[in-house]
Amino acid sequence: MRWFLLLGLVCVAKANLIVPACEDPGEIDNGNKQGTSFFIGDKVTYSCNANYRMDGKAELTCSEVAKLTFEFQPKKPSCELLSCGDAPVVENGVGKPSATPSVPGSTAWYDCDDGYRRDGPGDISCQDDETWQTAPTCIQKTCGDIDVVVNGAYAADTIPATPGTQATLSCDAGYEAVNSSPIDCEATDGGNGDPSWTGVSSCRFLSCGDAPVVENGVGKPSATPSVPGSTAWYDCDDGYRRDGPGDISCQDDETWQTAPTCIQKTCGDIDVVVNGAYAADTIPATAGTTATLTCEPGYEAADSTPIDCKETNGGEGDPSWTTLSSCEEKTCGDIGVVVNGAYAADNDPATAGTTATLTCEPGYEAADSTPIDCKETNGGEGDPSWTTLSSCEEKTCGDIGVVVNGAYAADNDPATAGTTATLTCEPGYEAADSTPIDCKETNGGEGDPSWTTLSSCEDKTCPAFEAQEDITINLAAGENYREINIFAMTATDEGSGLRDVICTPEPGTYPAGAGPCVVSCTATDNAGNSCDGSYTINLVKAAVKSCGVPPQVDNGKVKASAEPSIAGSTTAWYDCNDGYKLEGLNDIECQDDATWQEAPECIAVAECPLGFIRDGPSGRCFKLVTDQSFFDAACKRCKAEGGFLALASTTEQAQEVTAFLSAQQRSANHWINLNQLCGSWQTTEFAEVSSSITWRNNNNADCAASNRSGLAQICCWKRLPAVCEAS
Numbered sequence: 001m002r003w004f005l006l007l008g009l010v011c012v013a014k015a016n017l018i019v020p021a022c023e024d025p026g027e028i029d030n031g032n033k034q035g036t037s038f039f040i041g042d043k044v045t046y047s048c049n050a051n052y053r054m055d056g057k058a059e060l061t062c063s064e065v066a067k068l069t070f071e072f073q074p075k076k077p078s079c080e081l082l083s084c085g086d087a088p089v090v091e092n093g094v095g096k097p098s099a100t101p102s103v104p105g106s107t108a109w110y111d112c113d114d115g116y117r118r119d120g121p122g123d124i125s126c127q128d129d130e131t132w133q134t135a136p137t138c139i140q141k142t143c144g145d146i147d148v149v150v151n152g153a154y155a156a157d158t159i160p161a162t163p164g165t166q167a168t169l170s171c172d173a174g175y176e177a178v179n180s181s182p183i184d185c186e187a188t189d190g191g192n193g194d195p196s197w198t199g200v201s202s203c204r205f206l207s208c209g210d211a212p213v214v215e216n217g218v219g220k221p222s223a224t225p226s227v228p229g230s231t232a233w234y235d236c237d238d239g240y241r242r243d244g245p246g247d248i249s250c251q252d253d254e255t256w257q258t259a260p261t262c263i264q265k266t267c268g269d270i271d272v273v274v275n276g277a278y279a280a281d282t283i284p285a286t287a288g289t290t291a292t293l294t295c296e297p298g299y300e301a302a303d304s305t306p307i308d309c310k311e312t313n314g315g316e317g318d319p320s321w322t323t324l325s326s327c328e329e330k331t332c333g334d335i336g337v338v339v340n341g342a343y344a345a346d347n348d349p350a351t352a353g354t355t356a357t358l359t360c361e362p363g364y365e366a367a368d369s370t371p372i373d374c375k376e377t378n379g380g381e382g383d384p385s386w387t388t389l390s391s392c393e394e395k396t397c398g399d400i401g402v403v404v405n406g407a408y409a410a411d412n413d414p415a416t417a418g419t420t421a422t423l424t425c426e427p428g429y430e431a432a433d434s435t436p437i438d439c440k441e442t443n444g445g446e447g448d449p450s451w452t453t454l455s456s457c458e459d460k461t462c463p464a465f466e467a468q469e470d471i472t473i474n475l476a477a478g479e480n481y482r483e484i485n486i487f488a489m490t491a492t493d494e495g496s497g498l499r500d501v502i503c504t505p506e507p508g509t510y511p512a513g514a515g516p517c518v519v520s521c522t523a524t525d526n527a528g529n530s531c532d533g534s535y536t537i538n539l540v541k542a543a544v545k546s547c548g549v550p551p552q553v554d555n556g557k558v559k560a561s562a563e564p565s566i567a568g569s570t571t572a573w574y575d576c577n578d579g580y581k582l583e584g585l586n587d588i589e590c591q592d593d594a595t596w597q598e599a600p601e602c603i604a605v606a607e608c609p610l611g612f613i614r615d616g617p618s619g620r621c622f623k624l625v626t627d628q629s630f631f632d633a634a635c636k637r638c639k640a641e642g643g644f645l646a647l648a649s650t651t652e653q654a655q656e657v658t659a660f661l662s663a664q665q666r667s668a669n670h671w672i673n674l675n676q677l678c679g680s681w682q683t684t685e686f687a688e689v690s691s692s693i694t695w696r697n698n699n700n701a702d703c704a705a706s707n708r709s710g711l712a713q714i715c716c717w718k719r720l721p722a723v724c725e726a727s
Helices: 631-640 651-663
Strands: 031-034 043-048 052-055 059-066 069-073 078-081 093-097 107-112 116-119 123-125 137-140 152-156 166-171 175-177 183-188 193-197 203-205 217-221 231-236 240-243 247-249 261-264 276-280 290-295 299-301 307-312 317-321 327-329 341-345 355-360 364-366 372-377 382-386 392-394 406-410 420-425 429-431 437-442 447-451 457-459 471-475 498-504 515-525 530-541 556-560 571-576 580-583 587-589 601-604 621-629 702-707 710-715 720-726
Touching: 043 052, 107 116, 166 175, 231 240, 290 299, 355 364, 420 429, 571 580, 621 631, 631 720, 651 702, 651 710, 651 720
Parallel strands: 471 530
Antiparallel strands: 031 043, 043 059, 052 078, 059 069, 093 107, 107 123, 116 137, 152 166, 166 183, 175 203, 183 193, 217 231, 231 247, 240 261, 276 290, 290 307, 299 327, 307 317, 341 355, 355 372, 364 392, 372 382, 406 420, 420 437, 429 457, 437 447, 498 515, 515 530, 556 571, 571 587, 580 601, 621 720, 702 710
């Protein structure tokens, strides 16, 4: 004998104990939940995915919020996306974010407008606190202040002085500009560097003025100002030597004698490098100058270290270049692995222009047999790379040839070696050879596989009409003929190949009276052959007993299998109108004694309570409770709905509940009851259907559930939907 106990939320075998529990609080978007136990005091912890922050508390506790009301507290949190918002705006520049929205770890990089330079980092990051790092600023490129001019001053036409601005020199009284042309604020390094002023002039006293300036040297006058007759002597800077006199004089015409020049000591031209060239960072190349090797497209430096212009003989001799490198041709490197094949390059190492051909293993062929190429990238600036590799695909037999009036169907697509194909012919045709064809290897797998010899679809032979056995039918008294469904020939399958079948008289109607009736038929097959034949039906007129019209029922309708009815063979079926149910047999027979069996009645059924559904076949009132709960909770829920947990104590009741669930398309298990006891130990052995359920021998807490397939034993503390029933 088995007993049941439903203890609130937990089933305990020895005592009545209510262990309260909370509903599962559920998952959260963009986060995870930890915790699978929901009893009082249990905790559930939430965490957010990367780049999301939690809004609310991470930990929830199952608590009693009101008497016998349990919920997780506090409320379930949510995960909000972390974002720094738009990148900071920089005046005279633009910030470009790497991602939208800007989550922590994403960046924004900045470029300044033409005529401005960046002051600060090139890119900034969105920080974990949802703020951007400090953005750079864009500072206007200007020439700055003009050097001080003794006894005079420059005045610029715009402040600040940007490229294109001019400045004019004004000298003090008694002085004049050595060069009266305005100076210009000019861009440098193609606009990438800061602009600078062109050569600044000076104001000279009316004398020989300053000693002539010698580039890369210095003139030292004997008097200031330099009046006629005074001298100036010259020394050259380090790395330069003087060409001309050591001193010059201020002449009577207030002009200086020709000054010497200082010629730079240089390394001279760099030797020629095949497929490349060195570029010095200064011209002419003096001691300390470096030169970098740039190779032509498709080539790279064997040693990319710059060479140096170095002093010789302690600086007394002319400097010279250190050892030069060379330009070597760039290569593509190894070709990737191809399954069931390999590429072979026509040159090793593979330089730009090299091609490689794919060879596949036996039984395989290249998906694309075009050779791949080692091609330059970025106009030769980048390393060359191989074009897209092909693959080795298993060889296939290709399409099967056309078969007139039929078609082959392969058992594999694509059809590789070993595939078979079966021929199906159109109606009226049959295969000359029904043996499947095969996709077979050729040349030991080296060649392409091919199909074995194809069959063909031939016309079927026109079958003769076979004479049927004589058919004897009994005509009821007063009948002249009866419509019966007799086929005119035995060859009626779709594949017979016959068409345009004409029979006289037509099947189903026969002449009045008794006696033999010969039916003649003709037909044509698909080849145009004519076929004909006949068969005989013997009509025997005899008296037949009839039950008359079937008994009528109020609030229902009846339909007979034949009119007039025939004793021993006619059946009548009954259906009730909506709101009524049958009481008695669904169908009755016209008996051998020419009387009908007792007809059923259509009995009015009471309306179902609000929310319940009338089950047409059984007349019972059911309601689906889709909320999942324990067995005892389901019992109480049905009682609260004004009913009880649906009964299935008899085989008929169980079948009615199962049929209702099937009609509602519910496949899952639903709580039902084998009696009307809920919430206490109970026996099920008295229930008629108890023996149809496999009860577990090691657990006394078994309850019954139903699905559209039948009844099932379910542990009472499982959570299931339920079927309620109203009286």
